[in-house]
Amino acid sequence: MYMDSSTQGPPVGARLNRLEDPDFVRGAAHFVGDVPLPGALSVAFVRCPVGRAHVRVLSLDRARGMPGVAAVLGPRDLPVLARPMPPMNQEPNVAERTPCPLTDEVRCAGDAVAVVVADDPYRAADAAAAVDVAYDELPVIMDPRQASQDGAPLVHTDVPNNIAGRFGFAMGDVEAAFARADVTLSERFTSSQVYNAALEPRGVAASPGGEDGVTLTLWVSTQAPQVVRRSVARALGLRTNEVRVVTPYVGGGFGPKGRPYPEEIAVAALARHLGRPCRWEATRREDFLTTYRGHGLHIDAEVAAQLDGTLLGLRAHILQDVGAYLLAALIVPQYAAEHLVGPYHLPAADVQAVAVYTDKGALSPVRGGGREQGVFVLERLMDHLARRLEIDPVELRRRNALRAEEFPHDTRYPKRYGGTIVYDSGDPCGLLDQAVDAIDYEAARRAQEDERAAGVYRGVGVSLFMESTAMGKEGARVEVADDGAVTLAVGSADTGQGHRTTMSQICAAELGVPPERIHFISGDTQAMGVGTGTFASRFAVMAGNATALAAREVLQRAVALASELLDVTPQALEVSDGVFHVGTEPDRKITLGEVARRAREADVPLMTTHVFAPEAATTYAGGAHAAVVRVDVETGVVTVERYVVAHDSGTMINPTVLEGQLCGGVAIGLGEALGEMIVCDARGQLLTDSFHRYVVPRAGGVPRVAVRHHPCPSRNNPEGIKGVGENGTIGGLATIVAAVEDALAPLALSLNDLPVRSQELAAASELLRKRASALAHGGVA
């Protein structure tokens, strides 16, 4: 059957303008704070500012007497508020401790001790300020290394040594590798906690009631409505299908909005308790305080190699600070561990990890999800090895990198729950060549000697990596109505990735209708209950395939019925712009809508749901990034002058949308490399609680990102798609630090601690300044 693409609209691969954008540019897109909820009350939480405390006195009388107040509650006033959130992961041998919506035992700054509901957010804030709390402050447990020692105070009294869980992977003979190595490097790497800094602070609204058996409806700024539904339903003792979670537009997520939060349970419980809709919107300061955080790893790593740079083995120990509660299982250290294997031939590796509780905000994957930490460590080791062996860093990578013909490549690296990590397709050498060419690596190197002599410190850095993308399951429902209107419903939520556009392109390509005519629903558990969430670079892969398969099934049934109705063989049919016609007789036709009507009348509506849940959903994308930076040795300030990305994300649905993801991802990696860090004081109070103090990149600080596409279709899904959302950050972090080290190569720095700060670079550069000064005065350097 022939589909005329010129009238269908662009197929997969087209740079279609985003269909959702007119709503955004008109200011007509509703985020959770914009959803009209007549009669909604405003919720405000009272939060403990220090990291560890017991509530000695909680007095709510003054607050209860304030104008406009509907209720002020402490933990004892509503039982569900004082119960720990239902554990979501329940893995064996992992001590999963979750927060209570309200508590009198504070384990991290931001834990809520009371909640106010009032008729207006200003009055809710007034009443929250009138809640009288007296705390008995306790010493805070901030260092995960100390926290895991015998005798250390416990964050949770029933979790010995504050250890939430451990795991390890090993393959090959690591001992032998190190024994016969010509050279070994042993280094320590650390990263502070980081903040996702989504432009939209978190928010939840809840309303009792709904249709079709739903007794509670929530609107949440979330990446994973199915996760929220499960959490809230379990907490409130409701059946999952009694709770509906609707996702409005979401102003960025980047990981932390993919985990469940105590505020969701609190707002839902309050709505039921008061019989009124309730809405909570975090202030920015509150969002800094309470949104789960990324990074926080301490990694000790060693690499063994031959004189020619051939890698023999790697050993690493990962200490993951999970903060006070475990809401993200051991995903982050796991991704870090898995990405220590890299795009190289690595015959032996032993990686052990331990996750430790401290009195800090809880851990979440943040764009990269831990992969960027593994890549950072491995790539730093590669650069330092190159320095030690006096081999060019690109050349060292070429000598070790896998070649396209070696894929699928079984790393033999055991996965946590069985099997080994197998890279399905890829071309690390090809990617490296692209990046090196795009940055004009040779020219950058040639210029360095003269530049340094003139006191200009410019460096070029490179990173090369494989990237695990996709997991879980995803449902897509395609439905054709009597008028030919197509509805596509998918489970997970959009947080800026253009899902309506990309999924409509796929559906349109299958059905032969223009993408703009497809009615797209996402993030509504009532419309599609099956979805894992928008994270782990999984949506394009999982929902893309589910959509393609569902639409294909619908088309096949439509073709079968149309051929019956037109009394021709299916092969004789052509479809264009929603009309089936017989090629040789253009007047013999039937519309998709008419076919749908006839199907409905025959009690077999033209509708299908496809749940895409393959055994091996994970597929390996790849990247090679390169950057040129300049370091001002007076101030330590780094300017990223040029940045290139060569990526393999398999089949590309919409290259413009994809390039946007890469560019945005690089900006976050840049921020994390050069200054983003969450800082607390000795009492566990958050000091970086505004954009004054937590510095994210601004327009003047992010270079243009040039992209080279180098797709190797996935072997693990029919559409050949690989994820791409995190590629920019995974590469960005490692590449920029590599470039800074290279810029200051005469100092042979090992910038192993994130973020790299200008103060430290300035201090380290003192020697260079002295040399420059001596030269300027005609002296000897």
Added chain:
Amino acid sequence: MTELREVSLTVNGTARRVRIEPRRLLVHCLRNDLGLTGTHVGCDTADCGACVVLLDGRAVKSCNLLALQADGAAVSTVEGLARDGELHPIQRAFVEKHAVQCGFCTPGMLMLASALLRRSPHPDEAEIRRALYGNLCRCTGYQNIVDAIRYAGELVAETGRAR
């Protein structure tokens, strides 16, 4: 009980009158009292720019202005850009250059761009990036926003719509 004050202002060309507490921020007045939810609240420390509107033609951060300070003034928000349903060139430019991802910073960016193009109709990249200093975007890495604003300058010149 705080005395309510009356504020008269023109919003997107229409005269509006509200009675509000003196402490009410302009951004909340626009969003909740006037129902114009296109302007967003991303912080309350004037750091992020999601709340940018025009006040008598100047770009201001409405999270750091009291509604009272807009008394007698003309305020322009994102809802006022399109005319008779037709997108303003700046809006078209953002769509065509893929300058939108999550959309939360977008209204502030559009209003900031509107003010910039009025005073500097053909800004170069450096000028645009400087002008964007007070507006954060976490999704795009800025380059498409920069391209969109420069393209918008060309479109405005073509169509003669400076607004």
